[in-house]
Amino acid sequence: MSHRPRTAEAIWLAADLPARRLAGVALNPIAGTDVLLRLLACDSAAVRMTLCRDRDLPEEVVDAVITHPDHRTRSFFAANPHIDPAQRARLVDDPHWLVRAWLGRGPGFSHEPSKLPEHTVVRILTTYDPEHLGTLYRQVPRSARWTFPSHPEPKVRDYACNWWSELTPQEQSALLTDPDEGVREHALRAGRHLDPEYVERELPDRSCHARTHLLMYGALSRRVVEQVLAAPVGREDLAMIAGNPSLPLDVLALLARDPDPRVRENAAGRPELAVEQRQALANDSDVAVRTRISVHPALTEEERSAIDYQVSSDETFARSHIPASMYDPAQSRHHALSGHPPLRRRAAYDPSLPPDLVARLSCDSDLGVRVLLAQNHPQAPAGLLLRSFLEYTGRERWSLTTRPNFPTEELAGYAEAADPMVRRLALLSSQTPSATVDRLSADPDPDVRADAARHPRLSLRRLIELLDDEELAYKAAANPALPPPMLHRLVAALDGQA
Structure with a gap:
């Protein structure tokens, strides 16, 4: 094979007109197995990249790709989002690091996550170098979340620490006392932000990602809170702690009256707010603060409707990658029946909404509700999908045309x-x-x-x-x-x- 440019963009830019034609043929649905095999054998990297990365392939062609002598060709296939993940998994023990690295990375973020078989993920975790794991987490099947914490392989148990907040207290305790030192250390790191002493000891004294993470999600000691109040390092410090669940209630009350509307907005999202604090925020001078408090779970429908909130139709209404199992059916129904558009928008994300709620939200007066339902529900009706496409002009608009019921005739x-x-x-x-x-x-x-x-x-x-x-x-x-x-x-x- 001739010299190949390293990046996909460079490969395509280097392709001449005949090669680009052949790359098109590689995607042509009338191209039979014989044609595809001939394209696989050609010297053009652009053709082989398109063939192996950008379409589904017959089994005979897959077999030829898996055994292709050129490792870059195999690496294209390792990241193919159109192929059965079980076929990509056949490359798990490929002799070349680049192929293994692309298998660990998987398809790009512009595609739905493609889940590898659980045994393949285990093989990757136990044999690959850490730097080749890439975005493997997007390819891990949900079932692994329940089996990995007690897996016999230490490296697999170690990986389970990455979803620490989803583990049960029993699983967390077992990992903290794991017989493997590496697992114990990872478990300790995973949960250490919940230790106020650790946060106090390790909180950076400069604005950085680590400081942001600890101020937003760490367990804040009284000493840390007083330091931030007295001498915030950055202008966002107070807004960060305002949304932290560990913030003492008296400090929350203080920040709910802070001059900075960003601080008050974050405070408005806290469920512990007292009645008088909610009332004050509902009448805040800043519309973003009023809008944030309008979705507070303690408010009645009458209280929400009395707030001068604002919802925008200029937002991005896109697909959610949260699995259906993460939604509470009772809460989604409550939100769907609300007279408050922001709550109905939350319900519209739920892909498991029952037919009566789908029908109800399909006729909603709010553009955001309609488009989010169209983007996320597998049974969104054809009329809603077309209407949403015509009315919504924001990002990911074209993805509406890929939804299962989008009408493709009479257009x-x-x-x-x-x-x-x-x-x-x-x-x-x-x-x-x-x-x-x-x-x-x-x-x-x-x-x-x-x-x-x-x-x-x-x-x-x-x-x-x-x-x-x-x-x-x-x-x-x-x-x-x-x-x-x-x-x-x-x-x-x-x-x-x-």
Whole structure:
């Protein structure tokens, strides 16, 4: 194999037009196993990267990737988010560190976490160097949380300390007295922020991440609190301790009256606030403080409605990665039935909401409630998904089109929309006329052009033109309307056979 650039971006920038065409062929759904195997054997790193990283693969091709002589090719596959994690797990004992490192890192954060088999995670923990574990935590199945604390392998028990706050007191106690010294030390470190003496001893005297963590989550001794009150190191110190559950109630009362609205806002989130403190914050001069206190669990619906709060529709309404098991059904129902939009937004995150609440929140008057429900519930209705897409213009808007019930037909009329992202809707439909698709392939917006280049109703004339377009050849070669003889000629040309 020839020299390969190190990063994915560099690999793609170094690819010439023929290689980019072949990379498109690698993603073409009509490309059979024979074509994919030929692409796997070619000398272009860009083609092999696309093939191994950016699509699902037939079993025969997977077998060939696993045994491919080039370690970088195997590393592409190790991070493939489209493949069954059990197939990626076959690389767990790969001889090259780069492959193992990518398996430990897994797919990037733009993809849903892909859980590896539990026995594979155990193998990684017990054989890999720590620096190769990457973001392994995103790939650990939930079941491991219950088995790892008592696992016979010390390194596995050690890893269980990473989710210390989720462990039972019995599990924490067992790890603190573990027969393995390393496990005991990790357990001690994991829980030491709950020791006021440790926090007092180790609190940095300068603004830094460690100080922030301890002030927000550590057990604060009276001495530490008085030091922060008397001589805060940074302007955020008081706001940090205001939200700390260990803060003494008399100090909480003091900070609830602090001149800095950021401090008062954090204090407003504390459940221990007395009635008079809640009333004062409900009438605070700062709208962020009033909005924060408006969701306090001790307030009645009447008290919430009397607060001059503010909710914004300019926020990011996105997917939550909190598993359904972490939501309390009774609390979600209570929030969904509230007259308070911020509480209904909390309910809309719950992917296990029952049908009656899904129907209710689908018609909610608040944009945030509707969009969050559309983004997070697997049974969000088609009408809600389309309405949410048309009304919401914030980040992760396009992810709405990937939800299970998003309507993909009868969208051709959106081809004339002023908003380029709405024009893209027309290219989700198989009913959009060829002439419209051809026109959109020359759209001013690059995403619209790219979608049109892959649309199956793109005319053959325009498709052939785009195969020579530096920008769109990659997309055009992935178009399932590409005639098979032309696809095979592209592959043969790279091999010097045509």
